Amino acid sequence: MTPAKHSDIAINGDCAVALAWRQIDPDVCAAYPITPQTIIVEKFAEYIANGEVKTEFVCVESEHSALTLCVTACSAGARTFTATASQGMAYMWEVLPIAASMRVPIIMAVANRAVSGPININNDHGDVMSARDTGWMSLFAENVQQAYDLSIIAPRIAEHHEVQLPCLMNLDGFILTHAIERMTPLDTHAVKKFVGEFKPLYPLLDVEHPVSHNLMDGPLFYFPHKYQTVKAMDKALEVTKQVFKEFQQISGREYNLVEEYMCDDASCIAIVLGSSFGTMKEAVDQLRREGMHVGVAMPRLYRPWPISDLAKVMKGKKSVIVMDRHLSIGSYGPMFPEVVAAALENEGEMPKMYNYIYGLGGADTMVSDFVSVYKDVKEGKAKRINYLGVRE
Amino acid sequence: MVNLANYKDLVIGDRVIKPGSSEEFKTGDWRSMLPVIDLDKCIDCLTCWIYCPDDCILVKDDKVVGIKKTHCKGCGICAKACPKKAITMVEGEE
Ligand code: SF4
Ligand code: SF4
Numbered sequence: 266m267t268p269a270k271h272s273d274i275a276i277n278g279d280c281a282v283a284l285a286w287r288q289i290d291p292d293v294c295a296a297y298p299i300t301p302q303t304i305i306v307e308k309f310a311e312y313i314a315n316g317e318v319k320t321e322f323v324c325v326e327s328e329h330s331a332l333t334l335c336v337t338a339c340s341a342g343a344r345t346f347t348a349t350a351s352q353g354m355a356y357m358w359e360v361l362p363i364a365a366s367m368r369v370p371i372i373m374a375v376a377n378r379a380v381s382g383p384i385n386i387n388n389d390h391g392d393v394m395s396a397r398d399t400g401w402m403s404l405f406a407e408n409v410q411q412a413y414d415l416s417i418i419a420p421r422i423a424e425h426h427e428v429q430l431p432c433l434m435n436l437d438g439f440i441l442t443h444a445i446e447r448m449t450p451l452d453t454h455a456v457k458k459f460v461g462e463f464k465p466l467y468p469l470l471d472v473e474h475p476v477s478h479n480l481m482d483g484p485l486f487y488f489p490h491k492y493q494t495v496k497a498m499d500k501a502l503e504v505t506k507q508v509f510k511e512f513q514q515i516s517g518r519e520y521n522l523v524e525e526y527m528c529d530d531a532s533c534i535a536i537v538l539g540s541s542f543g544t545m546k547e548a549v550d551q552l553r554r555e556g557m558h559v560g561v562a563m564p565r566l567y568r569p570w571p572i573s574d575l576a577k578v579m580k581g582k583k584s585v586i587v588m589d590r591h592l593s594i595g596s597y598g599p600m601f602p603e604v605v606a607a608a609l610e611n612e613g614e615m616p617k618m619y620n621y622i623y624g625l626g627g628a629d630t631m632v633s634d635f636v637s638v639y640k641d642v643k644e645g646k647a648k649r650i651n652y653l654g655v656r657e
Numbered sequence: 658m659v660n661l662a663n664y665k666d667l668v669i670g671d672r673v674i675k676p677g678s679s680e681e682f683k684t685g686d687w688r689s690m691l692p693v694i695d696l697d698k699c700i701d702c703l704t705c706w707i708y709c710p711d712d713c714i715l716v717k718d719d720k721v722v723g724i725k726k727t728h729c730k731g732c733g734i735c736a737k738a739c740p741k742k743a744i745t746m747v748e749g750e751e
Contacts, residue, residue: 368670429669467672477673489664490671496664 273449278412278441279304281448282348282374282434285416286320287312288456291372292343292463295323295334299353300386301438302376306348328353332360332371339369340478342468344420347371350438351378354392358399364431365400365494367479368466370423371431373401374416377539378438379626387627388438390538393567394591394599400494402432402501403567407524407542409446412436414518417451420460421508427500429466435567437540439627455515498569505566522571524563527553528578531560533642536575536604537588538563541623541630545588548635559639570603576610584617584642590624597650598622617642623653630654684711688731690746692724698743705735705744 276284282305286294296306313322321343325331331347339345349357354375364371380391393403404419406412415434423432436442451459467476482490502522509520526546528534537545542563552559562578564571579585585608589598596602601620608615619642624630634653641647668674694705699721706714706721713729715722736744 366671466669467674474674475676478671480671480673482671486667486671489667492664493667493669 273447275445276409276413276448277304277443277445278406278409278436279376279443280308281409281413282416282436283308283312284450285413285456286346287318288451288453289344289346289417289420289460290318290457291320291346293321293323293335293338293345294347295325295331295338295345296347296349297325297328297331297353299328299350300376301378301388301442302348302350302353302374304442305374305376328356329360332357332364332373335371335373336360336364336367336369339364339371339465340367340468341470342463342465344424344463345369345371346373348374348376349392350376351380351386351392354396355380358396361396361399361401361431363479366490368429368494368497369431370420370429372416372419372423373431373433374412375433375435376438376442377435383626385626386438388440388540388590389625389627390435390589390591391625393433393435394593396433397568397599400430400498401568402428402430402498404432404434405538405563405565405567406434406436406441407540407563409436409441409444410448410518412441413448413450414512414516414520417456417460418508418512418520420463421511422501422505424463425500425504425508426464426466428497428504430494430497430501435539440540449516451516459512459515502566502569502571505569520565521574522565523574523578524565525578526561528560528562530558532558532583533586533639534560534562534578534582534584535586535588535635535638536562536564536600538567538590538600541588541590541635544630544632545635547632548639551632551636552639557639557643567600570607572607572610575604575607579604579608579616580611580614582616584619586619586621586638586642586647588638589620589622592622592625601650618649619647620650621647621653622650628654683727684730685725685727688726688729690731690733690748691726691729692731692733692735692744693747694721694724695743695745696721698741700741700743702740704738704740708734708738710734 335345379385379389419432545561587601587604593599713725
């Protein structure tokens with residue numbers, strides 16, 4: 266099928282997410298505004314006020330209540346969306362693992378922002394990384410177009426009957442949420458058809474089949490239930506691949522579990538998440554012109570972690586640089602050990618591995634910074650862990 | 658009954674999809690004290706029956722006849738509630 270032609274629009278990332286939500290028209294949305302996510306819910310509230318969607322929008326008094334309400338609404342059988350960032354997600358944290366263990370496929374846009382303290386409203390991945398082990402899936406957008414696309418893709422993965430997991434859709438705060446970019450939207454009919462109807466599993470409002478949700482698990486059941494979630498995550502990788510293919514058919518845009526740029530013949534590659542992927546591609550272009558064989562890759566998901574695809578992209582590389590936009594204080598950056606563990610799949614072939622912590626609290630990271638990273642590694646100046654731009 | 662060896666037998670997402678499952682949850686396993694009813698003192702007012710949180714006072718034809726050991730967790734509420742002090746909590750399984 267050839268993708269239909271649509272006219273491009275100029276839009277910021279938050280509005281692009283709100284537009285996707287408008288086209289999907291979820292049943293329930295509860296969100297408490299927090300910078301830099303605010304525009305998503307503001308814009309969406311406008312659509313509701315104008316009667317463009319039928320969504321039940323609940324103005325809650327905090328993020329803790331927002332997510333609690335989403336868990337309940339989704340358990341009842343409603344397609345449920347919300348959005349958050351930074352402290353808002355921290356305030357939701359208690360409910361994050363509950364949503365995952367209850368297997369309610371809530372979609373939550375995260376306008377990634379540094380977590381206090383010190384107080385800072387700018388971009389890094391401190392919020393989403395701290396939610397790593399809660400059982401939520403996590404998708405990352407590189408640009409505004411992807412924030413829109415992934416907002417449409419996420420419910421298809423999350424609601425799949427063998428997945429049934431909540432999903433975070435990450436877009437870098439300010440860099441994507443507030444910057445206006447060119448984007449090609451799909452038409453609303455195509456979006457609705459692609460996303461389809463929400464068919465909840467054992468909804469509470471099905472009075473013909475009474476069920477109880479979120480019960481206490483003794484030691485005999487807790488671990489098996491957790492293991493069930495592990496299997497759902499494994500399944501999610503397969504489902505994601507399939508949904509990406511279907512999305513390509515309606516949009517012409519290709520997505521992969523690991524996105525690669527100039528990796529094939531590279532001897533040194535970097536692994537990065539989010540909007541920095543674009544900046545690093547520029548750095549790669551520049552270095553390629555200088556004759557350096559470098560590349561860059563971005564895992565599309567952080568959970569489930571695409572281990573074998575990552576292993577494949579690292580196969581035969583001399584060195585791998587892991588760019589972490591978060592700090593696991595007292596250890597490496599959070600992604601570094603995970604990339605090293607993925608490299609173990611290529612038995613007996615471990616590239617030289619370097620970790621760069623960069624851009625915390627919105628610290629600007631320019632093409633030239635990334636160029637210097639590749640060069641430092643090549644010239645043997647890089648240490649195992651490096652804090653980009655911090656003078657020691 | 659659920660086969661505990663296999664996670665696949667659990668309903669997805671910690672849900673109970675059929676009513677009456679508490680019947681299978683033997684709260685009697687927790688017990689260290691057991692209420693013993695002196696039927697000579699008992700006036701069958703059924704106060705204990707009302708108070709028992711686990712529905713363990715067995716009643717036949719409006720008369721107390723005993724305790725349901727599979728689910729009596731030995732909390733002693735019945736003994737406290739009995740106006741005739743007809744119930745004594747004794748240690749041990751029986
Ligand atoms: S000890 Fe507690 S559970 Fe047992 S019969 Fe008395 S009230 Fe019921
Ligand atoms: S409360 Fe005491 S007197 Fe009343 S029925 Fe129970 S055992 Fe008998």
